[in-house]
Amino acid sequence: MAITIYDVARDANVSMATVSRVVNGNQNVKPSTRRKVLESIERLGYRPNAVARGLASKKTTTVGVIVPDISTSFYGELSRGIADIATMYEYNIILSNSDERSERELELLVDHLGKQVDGIIFMSDSVSEEVREEMSRAPVPIVLAGTIDTEEQFATVNIDYEQAAYESVVKLIENGHKEIVFITGPLSRDINRVHKKAGYERALKEADITIREEFMIEMEDTYDAAYESWEKIQQLTVQPTAFFAVNSTLAVGVLNGVRDAGHSVPDDYEIICYEHSNLTRIVRPQLTAAVVPLYDIGAVAMRLLTKLMNEEEVEEKQIQLPFHFAERDSLS
Amino acid sequence: MAITIYDVARDANVSMATVSRVVNGNQNVKPSTRRKVLESIERLGYRPNAVARGLASKKTTTVGVIVPDISTSFYGELSRGIADIATMYEYNIILSNSDERSERELELLVDHLGKQVDGIIFMSDSVSEEVREEMSRAPVPIVLAGTIDTEEQFATVNIDYEQAAYESVVKLIENGHKEIVFITGPLSRDINRVHKKAGYERALKEADITIREEFMIEMEDTYDAAYESWEKIQQLTVQPTAFFAVNSTLAVGVLNGVRDAGHSVPDDYEIICYEHSNLTRIVRPQLTAAVVPLYDIGAVAMRLLTKLMNEEEVEEKQIQLPFHFAERDSLS
DNA sequence: ATGAAAGCGCTAACAC
DNA sequence: GTGTTAGCGCTTTCAT
Numbered sequence: 033m034a035i036t037i038y039d040v041a042r043d044a045n046v047s048m049a050t051v052s053r054v055v056n057g058n059q060n061v062k063p064s065t066r067r068k069v070l071e072s073i074e075r076l077g078y079r080p081n082a083v084a085r086g087l088a089s090k091k092t093t094t095v096g097v098i099v100p101d102i103s104t105s106f107y108g109e110l111s112r113g114i115a116d117i118a119t120m121y122e123y124n125i126i127l128s129n130s131d132e133r134s135e136r137e138l139e140l141l142v143d144h145l146g147k148q149v150d151g152i153i154f155m156s157d158s159v160s161e162e163v164r165e166e167m168s169r170a171p172v173p174i175v176l177a178g179t180i181d182t183e184e185q186f187a188t189v190n191i192d193y194e195q196a197a198y199e200s201v202v203k204l205i206e207n208g209h210k211e212i213v214f215i216t217g218p219l220s221r222d223i224n225r226v227h228k229k230a231g232y233e234r235a236l237k238e239a240d241i242t243i244r245e246e247f248m249i250e251m252e253d254t255y256d257a258a259y260e261s262w263e264k265i266q267q268l269t270v271q272p273t274a275f276f277a278v279n280s281t282l283a284v285g286v287l288n289g290v291r292d293a294g295h296s297v298p299d300d301y302e303i304i305c306y307e308h309s310n311l312t313r314i315v316r317p318q319l320t321a322a323v324v325p326l327y328d329i330g331a332v333a334m335r336l337l338t339k340l341m342n343e344e345e346v347e348e349k350q351i352q353l354p355f356h357f358a359e360r361d362s363l364s
Numbered sequence: 365m366a367i368t369i370y371d372v373a374r375d376a377n378v379s380m381a382t383v384s385r386v387v388n389g390n391q392n393v394k395p396s397t398r399r400k401v402l403e404s405i406e407r408l409g410y411r412p413n414a415v416a417r418g419l420a421s422k423k424t425t426t427v428g429v430i431v432p433d434i435s436t437s438f439y440g441e442l443s444r445g446i447a448d449i450a451t452m453y454e455y456n457i458i459l460s461n462s463d464e465r466s467e468r469e470l471e472l473l474v475d476h477l478g479k480q481v482d483g484i485i486f487m488s489d490s491v492s493e494e495v496r497e498e499m500s501r502a503p504v505p506i507v508l509a510g511t512i513d514t515e516e517q518f519a520t521v522n523i524d525y526e527q528a529a530y531e532s533v534v535k536l537i538e539n540g541h542k543e544i545v546f547i548t549g550p551l552s553r554d555i556n557r558v559h560k561k562a563g564y565e566r567a568l569k570e571a572d573i574t575i576r577e578e579f580m581i582e583m584e585d586t587y588d589a590a591y592e593s594w595e596k597i598q599q600l601t602v603q604p605t606a607f608f609a610v611n612s613t614l615a616v617g618v619l620n621g622v623r624d625a626g627h628s629v630p631d632d633y634e635i636i637c638y639e640h641s642n643l644t645r646i647v648r649p650q651l652t653a654a655v656v657p658l659y660d661i662g663a664v665a666m667r668l669l670t671k672l673m674n675e676e677e678v679e680e681k682q683i684q685l686p687f688h689f690a691e692r693d694s695l696s
Numbered sequence: 697a698t699g700a701a702a703g704c705g706c707t708a709a710c711a712c
Numbered sequence: 713g714t715g716t717t718a719g720c721g722c723t724t725t726c727a728t
Contacts, residue, residue, distance in 0.1 A: 034503070036721055047699045052723060062697060082479045083418045084721030087704045092415060094458070094479070103444035103659075105437060112435035115461050124479060126426070127459040129447050147414045147426070147456060171366065255646065284646055291648070314587065314616055314647065316623070327435075368705055379715045384707065394713060416705030419720045700727080704720105711716080 035078045044072035094124045096144030096152040100132040105309035113330025121338045134160040141166045151341045157221040173340035177333035180222040187349040189333040196322040197231025200304045204274045205239045215277035217253035258285020277305035303362040317361035367410045376404035426456045428476030428484040432464040437641035445662025453670045466492040473498045483673045489553040505672035509665035512554040519681040521665040528654040529563025532636045536606045537571045547609035549585035590617020609637035635694040649693035
């Protein structure tokens with residue numbers, strides 16, 4: 033049996049309450065008894081039981097993190113930002129993968145809440161109705177990181193994806209392009225449909241460029257799908273001269289498809305994308321991209337959550353972080 | 365205040381014990397009362413409090429995962445394997461990053477143990493003496509995933525890194541190479557020094573090839589360091605014709621260094637490496653590599669941990685998984 | 697500054 | 713098959 037607070041109390045000749053005060057840094061303890069207690073703790077090797085503490089205090093200093101897939105660099109980077117700030121504020125993290133399946137997200141929400149987490153960071157590509165309801169009922173604060181809430185109901189941390197898309201496409205247009213293909217993951221995702229596609233279209237409209245339906249190349253969100261999309265792109269009735277991709281994985285897939293087919297980037301085709309990983313710097317040519325500050329989004333989301341859990345006043349619950357462009361070689 | 369087991373008991377006109385039995389699937393409950401209880405649970409929206417359960421039962425169905433950096437594809441993939449099996453056996457995961465700092469690892473061990481985890485999966489590049497001691501004292505089982513234990517004291521899951529290194533270098537030798545550079549991360553890490561370097565040297569020795577000290581190119585474990593190492597490689601008194609790299613990130617760095625300097629792979633230089641990510645398939649030429657089954661290592665480690673937590677007999681605590689080679693284009 | 701005592705919400709004997 | 717009753721190890725009033 034492990035050493036309990038009671039053993040320490042007896043050993044130090046004080047009450048449990050005093051030991052508790054010492055352990056929790058309460059100032060109302062005479063220095064000499066504090067020393068005595070500390071000495072007993074040390075000698076007995078006492079470690080507070082966080083579960084008992086959690087039951088008594090109704091705080092677990094644990095937050096739930098629900099993420100589609102921790103093995104992707106996108107969510108890995110985001111999660112690292114979350115974890116670092118969590119550590120800073122002495123929270124532990126319960127991390128679970130949802131694979132973006134709404135039912136699974138629901139289960140995880142209930143599961144984490146059952147574990148009495150003090151707050152939740154939620155990441156996904158869309159917030160389903162059932163998930164929204166469950167989150168609305170949650171007794172603890174929830175922050176969405178890198179995740180769109182179309183209803184603007186929850187606290188969120190993002191960049192202005194629409195604006196980033198717009199500026200990306202403007203760069204292409206300024207380079208003389210008129211036939212620009214939009215390389216996108218599933219348009220069922222709010223972020224692709226409501227934000228990125230919208231920015232793309234705004235730029236084209238503003239430049240009086242025809243928006244072609246066949247230029248919306250929608251695919252599964254994988255490198256291989258993007259690589260193979262080159263097949264489809266070749267069949268287009270109007271041939272494009274540039275690509276705007278919603279993330280670096282898709283961009284690299286298209287890049288390799290184009291290059292393996294014997295074409296040159298940026299001579300034959302120019303490419304711009306959102307940057308979600310260092311892939312953009314590793315491929316040749318290196319890709320010009322709108323850099324999404326994933327680590328920071330995670331960090332700010334966690335910081336916001338600590339404030340919410342602390343019931344501090346927050347001025348703005350929908351945070352937009354700045355983004356910037358990394359000018360590289362896929363655009364001349 | 366949330367609904368408790370007591371509220372349900374009162375509502376269903378039974379005792380707490382009966383509610384507990386129903387919730388925990390105990391068979392000793394008459395179907396009709398079970399139904400009655402379930403109905404109350406449903407109506408009141410009762411959710412068991414896992415913290416209270418943990419305190420009473422001394423089991424939290426939570427395991428601690430200590431990882432150097434979740435944002436790397438290596439540990440991301442490993443962690444995903446762990447998480448999936450954890451989910452399968454209904455465990456939650458507390459995930460913490462150590463940045464490979466031994467003092468931090470120590471803190472995390474103590475921290476997780478304080479949270480009363482039922483077991484721990486530990487990942488690192490070496491097991492320090494203090495960490496070894498703390499782990500030896502731990503009251504719950506611990507499994508090392510993708511992590512060397514030179515003392516063979518703990519349960520581990522790995523591949524035979526030495527053999528993979530050996531076979532990699534043999535491939536190079538069979539292709540006629542005699543001047544083969546070893547591109548490695550810090551040799552302070554057991555895995556690099558004790559296993560990978562040893563395999564490299566065994567292959568050379570067996571072929572009666574001189575082992576040159578200057579061919580051990582040690583560097584920080586980053587793409588940029590590897591990219592810049594090309595500078596150093598050029599200065600070597602004997603010029604190499606091939607590279608064996610301890611991971612795909614370093615291999616790609618060298619590859620880009622070589623190619624950006626105007627040389628060709630595999631015509632001027634051949635490259636082989638351990639594969640830790642899909643980078644090997646994305647670069648051009650694609651890299652031939654010894655594929656490390658990261659997901660499986662994580663999954664098997666977690667499965668092993670469930671057995672240990674269950675006090676089941678396990679035949680072998682030092683598990684070696686098979687590996688294979690992906691033959692691609694960096695070797696002709 | 698310190699102690700006594702009542703819970704926190706649940707599990708697990710044990711009794712019936 | 714069901715109920716009673718101790719705890720699990722801690723925090724937190726409330727006294728003193």
